[in-house]
Amino acid sequence: MTRRDVLLGLTVLLVPALVRGLWFYQGLFWRSTPVATPDYETLTVPLPPISTDAAPTSRSSDRGALVLIDQTHANNFQSGELESLLRDVGARGGQVEFLTSNDSGTLESRLAGATALVVAAPSIPFTLEEVRRVEAFVARGGRMLVLSDPTRWTQPFDMYYSSTTAVIDDSSAANTLLAPFDITVADDYLYNLTTNEGNFRNVLLTTFAASPLTADLERVAFYASHSIASPSGLALVAADERTFSSRTDRGGGLAAAVLAANERVLAVGDLSFLAPPYDRVADNARWISNLADFLLGGEPSRSPSDFPHLFAGPVTVQPLGELELSPELIKAVASLQSALAEIGLTLHFVEDPELSANRIVLATYADETELEPFISSFGIGLPGASGDPLATGEVQLPGWPAMDASKVGLMLVTREGAQTTLTLVGADAEAVIDLIEALASRDFSACVGQAELAACALDSAGTETFTFDFAKDVVPETDGSLP
Amino acid sequence: MKGWRLPALSPRWRWVWLGLLLAAGIVLALLVPRPIVGTIYINLPIEAASAREMIAQIDEARSNPAVRAVVLVLDSPGGTVADTEAVYLELARLRASKPVVSTVGTMAASGAYYLAVGSDYIFAMPTSQVGNVGVIGSLPARPQVIEDVASTGPYKMFGGPRDSFLRQLEAVKGGFIQAVSLGRGERLKLTREEIARGEIYLGSEALRLGLVDALGGQSRAVAQAARMAHVAHYRVADLRELAGLPAAAAVPFFYMAEDGRATAFPLEAGLFLLYVPPSERRQP
Numbered sequence: 072m073t074r075r076d077v078l079l080g081l082t083v084l085l086v087p088a089l090v091r092g093l094w095f096y097q098g099l100f101w102r103s104t105p106v107a108t109p110d111y112e113t114l115t116v117p118l119p120p121i122s123t124d125a126a127p128t129s130r131s132s133d134r135g136a137l138v139l140i141d142q143t144h145a146n147n148f149q150s151g152e153l154e155s156l157l158r159d160v161g162a163r164g165g166q167v168e169f170l171t172s173n174d175s176g177t178l179e180s181r182l183a184g185a186t187a188l189v190v191a192a193p194s195i196p197f198t199l200e201e202v203r204r205v206e207a208f209v210a211r212g213g214r215m216l217v218l219s220d221p222t223r224w225t226q227p228f229d230m231y232y233s234s235t236t237a238v239i240d241d242s243s244a245a246n247t248l249l250a251p252f253d254i255t256v257a258d259d260y261l262y263n264l265t266t267n268e269g270n271f272r273n274v275l276l277t278t279f280a281a282s283p284l285t286a287d288l289e290r291v292a293f294y295a296s297h298s299i300a301s302p303s304g305l306a307l308v309a310a311d312e313r314t315f316s317s318r319t320d321r322g323g324g325l326a327a328a329v330l331a332a333n334e335r336v337l338a339v340g341d342l343s344f345l346a347p348p349y350d351r352v353a354d355n356a357r358w359i360s361n362l363a364d365f366l367l368g369g370e371p372s373r374s375p376s377d378f379p380h381l382f383a384g385p386v387t388v389q390p391l392g393e394l395e396l397s398p399e400l401i402k403a404v405a406s407l408q409s410a411l412a413e414i415g416l417t418l419h420f421v422e423d424p425e426l427s428a429n430r431i432v433l434a435t436y437a438d439e440t441e442l443e444p445f446i447s448s449f450g451i452g453l454p455g456a457s458g459d460p461l462a463t464g465e466v467q468l469p470g471w472p473a474m475d476a477s478k479v480g481l482m483l484v485t486r487e488g489a490q491t492t493l494t495l496v497g498a499d500a501e502a503v504i505d506l507i508e509a510l511a512s513r514d515f516s517a518c519v520g521q522a523e524l525a526a527c528a529l530d531s532a533g534t535e536t537f538t539f540d541f542a543k544d545v546v547p548e549t550d551g552s553l554p
Numbered sequence: 555m556k557g558w559r560l561p562a563l564s565p566r567w568r569w570v571w572l573g574l575l576l577a578a579g580i581v582l583a584l585l586v587p588r589p590i591v592g593t594i595y596i597n598l599p600i601e602a603a604s605a606r607e608m609i610a611q612i613d614e615a616r617s618n619p620a621v622r623a624v625v626l627v628l629d630s631p632g633g634t635v636a637d638t639e640a641v642y643l644e645l646a647r648l649r650a651s652k653p654v655v656s657t658v659g660t661m662a663a664s665g666a667y668y669l670a671v672g673s674d675y676i677f678a679m680p681t682s683q684v685g686n687v688g689v690i691g692s693l694p695a696r697p698q699v700i701e702d703v704a705s706t707g708p709y710k711m712f713g714g715p716r717d718s719f720l721r722q723l724e725a726v727k728g729g730f731i732q733a734v735s736l737g738r739g740e741r742l743k744l745t746r747e748e749i750a751r752g753e754i755y756l757g758s759e760a761l762r763l764g765l766v767d768a769l770g771g772q773s774r775a776v777a778q779a780a781r782m783a784h785v786a787h788y789r790v791a792d793l794r795e796l797a798g799l800p801a802a803a804a805v806p807f808f809y810m811a812e813d814g815r816a817t818a819f820p821l822e823a824g825l826f827l828l829y830v831p832p833s834e835r836r837q838p
Contacts, residue, residue: 083575087583098784106649109732264747269721
């Protein structure tokens with residue numbers, strides 16, 4: 072067998088395999104670069120930037136400030152979530168009260184004694200009446216903090232029409248309260264995908280308007296926040312360009328907190344930053360302290376119609392001049408005592424009360440000299456000292472027409488620090504008793520109020536009374552049988 | 555060997571000998587395996603059982619010399635984080651020696667897209683749902699004392715603070731986005747921030763954005779895989795059968811509503827690379 076035969080034999084042996092191999096395999100798979108996978112070992116859990124600054128030193132408030140927290144609008148929060156804010160309010164000497172749906176007091180009556188109102192995550196819209204009361208409260212100098220939060224939505228079930236549920240954001244209810252103050256809470260949330268506090272919806276905010284509320288703040292963290300707009304207000308805490316609204320997926324010009332209504336109404340788009348552990352992230356502790364200062368900074372003027380809530384502590388009754396403690400007067404004062412007792416306050420007779428005490432001063436126009444300290448700030452002209460003032464004299468109030476002193480009584484409220492003085496002045500003891508009864512029954516239908524002053528027409532002086540006949544028209548008398 | 559000679563064959567025996575050699579050559583040629591493009595169907599949520607089966611198929615593809623390329627046929631909303639990562643890392647090992655191509659049916663969302671970016675080439679249908687890069691999970695309950703259940707630590711029952719859970723999502727998201735960046739490379743036209751939005755894109759839009767490479771179905775994916783492996787006249791085989799796995803059985807993964815319908819929410823708590831579609835509720 073020749074070499075040629077051998078080569079031929081090998082060719083015959085291998086060619087089929089070669090042909091088959093080339094038929095199937097036309098090259099070799101070769102990867103030029105190794106397959107890269109994520110560097111899992113370097114992945115870390117982002118930690119919150121804990122502020123190294125301690126919360127500001129507490130200051131005490133001696134003005135008897137009362138912060139009222141609304142819980143009558145199906146507010147979607149636990150009171151414990153406000154703990155840090157309430158603690159700061161308390162540390163500053165402020166009091167906190169909750170207005171719950173079980174309270175006997177209405178928003179109106181409770182606002183009478185409050186210096187600030189806090190509304191957090193409401194689910195039920197505010198009525199027009201409530202809005203008007205809050206507007207009046209703010210106009211008098213009261214302060215309001217509205218905290219909304221995009222995580223506090225409700226999902227009522229429509230059992231009548233669609234048998235489905237609809238998500239209702241808390242911004243809807245908050246806007247019913249904030250609209251008169253030119254503030255609108257958007258039903259969105261802010262997010263930032265590049266720089267955030269552990270999650271895209273936890274935004275770090277670094278743009279602050281100049282205000283005591285933003286003093287010493289460099290960075291606050293909000294844990295899901297609505298954007299809030301107020302054309303006439305101040306964008307107190309604003310978001311940067313990379314922070315977007317979920318509604319538009321656009322950034323720029325977004326605020327998470329605005330201040331409006333002469334810096335008396337503050338709307339914040341987040342509530343969660345108040346609760347641990349978020350209250351200690353970034354400068355949140357300082358921001359919360361500033362909020363407490365804001366709440367305690369209001370000093371709403373008081374009017375007699377705020378009785379008994381215009382007092383925040385024990386009250387003394389101080390009759391002036393020759394006013395005798397007749398049985399009728401004692402009975403009337405007893406009704407005052409009952410009214411004050413309803414809100415947990417005591418009433419005592421004191422001849423020479425402490426200068427710092429809350430007082431109800433009872434006097435007649437004749438006690439002009441003793442009255443002077445209590446009415447001097449009002450610029451009131453009492454009936455003349457000469458002649459017979461009670462028969463022919465007139466009371467002069469600044470900007471008012473002259474009034475017959477014998478038929479008109481006055482209620483005057485003065486405040487100095489934590490001390491509140493309510494002065495009731497009438498022509499005689501009987502007039503003073505009428506004033507007390509009107510006050511105790513909170514019936515101011517015969518009074519014209521103007522800020523801290525009210526002038527009341529007195530029944531004993533022959534004031535006309537009104538009768539209401541419409542009830543007879545609406546509910547016809549029946550003999551008990553069915554029509 | 556000098557002086558060694560094979561005996562001379564007569565012409566007749568010479569042809570017999572060559573015939574025998576040809577027969578032996580043909581037998582030898584038959585030992586050259588016909589290349590296989592293996593397919594792995596992922597049409598269930600990615601969880602422990604389904605991931606285990608996927609990994610078995612990937613092992614088969616890696617160890618079987620006839621399997622020259624693999625096609626992932628994806629139609630899944632994703633699944634658990636750890637199981638998805640397990641499959642992803644096994645795919646990476648396979649890709650070291652064999653090309654892997656993905657094709658998206660109805661959906662490759664979240665964890666399923668995580669697997670897709672772990673392949674060399676991605677096909678999608680024009681209306682496939684692709685993307686949803688991100689992590690989802692339900693926060694643990696707020697720690698509280700439950701009198702009848704004793705435990706040895708504040709988080710024994712709850713796993714950790716709610717805040718920690720939220721932050722863990724970010725770490726997991728970081729891995730996912732890295733995987734997308736590494737997998738898509740220069741082809742990706744989205745920024746890291748845009749990827750992190752978690753959007754789902756139609757296949758045609760995903761193509762424009764570089765989330766997939768081409769529009770097409772399984773046959774094109776198979777052809778592409780074969781092209782990358784430089785094989786022809788291949789056959790397509792289901793790796794489940796090659797691996798000797800039984801037919802896929804759906805494992806309860808989603809929570810069942812009272813009326814028996816599966817909801818979009820996982821049955822178990824945890825971290826998920828999962829697309830959870832909107833529930834039936836009216837938006838205001």
